[in-house]
Amino acid sequence: MFSEQIIVITGGSSGLGLELGRRLAAEGARLILIARDRQKLDRAAQELRSCHGGTHVSVESLDVCDEAATNACMQHIADVHGRIDMLINSAGILREGYFEKLALMDFRDVMEVNYFGLLIATRAALPHLKASRGRLVNISSMAGLAGAFGYTPYCASKHALVGLTESLRYELEPEGIKVHLVCPGEFDSPMVDELECYRTPENRAHAQTIPKATVATIADATLDGIRADRFLIVTGRATRLAAFANRHFPALTRVFGDRTIRRVRRTRA
Numbered sequence: 001m002f003s004e005q006i007i008v009i010t011g012g013s014s015g016l017g018l019e020l021g022r023r024l025a026a027e028g029a030r031l032i033l034i035a036r037d038r039q040k041l042d043r044a045a046q047e048l049r050s051c052h053g054g055t056h057v058s059v060e061s062l063d064v065c066d067e068a069a070t071n072a073c074m075q076h077i078a079d080v081h082g083r084i085d086m087l088i089n090s091a092g093i094l095r096e097g098y099f100e101k102l103a104l105m106d107f108r109d110v111m112e113v114n115y116f117g118l119l120i121a122t123r124a125a126l127p128h129l130k131a132s133r134g135r136l137v138n139i140s141s142m143a144g145l146a147g148a149f150g151y152t153p154y155c156a157s158k159h160a161l162v163g164l165t166e167s168l169r170y171e172l173e174p175e176g177i178k179v180h181l182v183c184p185g186e187f188d189s190p191m192v193d194e195l196e197c198y199r200t201p202e203n204r205a206h207a208q209t210i211p212k213a214t215v216a217t218i219a220d221a222t223l224d225g226i227r228a229d230r231f232l233i234v235t236g237r238a239t240r241l242a243a244f245a246n247r248h249f250p251a252l253t254r255v256f257g258d259r260t261i262r263r264v265r266r267t268r269a
């Protein structure tokens with residue numbers, strides 16, 4: 001399905017973006033990885049080329065919050081490759097902490113990358129996705145479907161991108177663009193390694209009510225969902241169960257969450 005497809009992955013140098021890149025490279029896709037750190041991008045591209053000889057992988061060092069640079073980059077990709085078949089928006093950042101201790105800048109930074117960065121990349125790729133009748137894949141999170149302790153900036157940004165993607169779907173599907181909204185629970189990645197250095201115990205217990213998954217299982221579930229043309233891709237049985245419970249029995253979900261947080265606080269007291 002992905003062979004010879006021109007696929008742009010923001011956040012393609014690390015974590016889920018890179019793991020999706022590994023699978024897509026194995027299927028013969030032509031990949032363009034976008035992130036800010038040039039060295040990390042080069043390492044990722046080298047790994048993909050060495051594992052899948054003959055794979056085309058190029059990199060673009062770019063901050064997706066920079067609208068002019070992102071527009072120019074997408075146009076450059078379309079000029080060089082002739083089209084863009086799929087944009088995967090995986091670039092994201094995380095800040096966790098007690099609401100009262102977080103700075104206003106934490107909220108702005110997270111919204112800037114997770115929401116506006118994705119919006120900017122999507123707008124820049126849109127004319128090319130229209131031309132190819134391609135696919136848009138937005139990586140949100142279970143934190144875009146439910147609240148979580150310590151995630152006030154992150155949940156707000158991921159809820160915003162759920163609303164954006166739900167609305168965009170109505171506009172883009174008639175134009176022939178398939179839209180996918182991916183909502184994973186927590187999985188192992190450099191983002192979570194960094195989080196482990198400072199996260200609140202309440203956040204760890206609450207977020208890991210759904211057991212942490214491997215990035216490999218999240219990438220497989222994401223690609224299965226794309227192949228099946230599913231709009232909402234909630235990855236893994238436990239996360240699907242949590243999403244179902246949150247949607248249909250939100251009061252119950254809150255009771256469980258409150259109890260988890262009380263338990264953590266009792267053991268700390």
Ligand SMILES: NC(=O)c1ccc[n+]([C@@H]2O[C@H](COP(=O)([O-])OP(=O)(O)OC[C@H]3O[C@@H](n4cnc5c(N)ncnc54)[C@H](OP(=O)(O)O)[C@@H]3O)[C@@H](O)[C@H]2O)c1
Nearest residue numbers: 011014015016035036037063064091092141186187189191
């Ligand atoms: N890990 C989890 O448990 C989890 C759960 C649910 C959803 N998600 C979501 O899944 C996506 C991938 O997360 P991950 O865990 O794979 O994170 P990760 O390993 O930290 O990767 C994040 C990627 O985004 C890039 N990036 C960050 N800010 C950027 C910017 N302004 N412009 C361009 N690129 C930028 C990073 O590279 P540079 O820093 O070099 O720019 C990196 O390539 C994120 O959207 C995240 O919110 C993660």
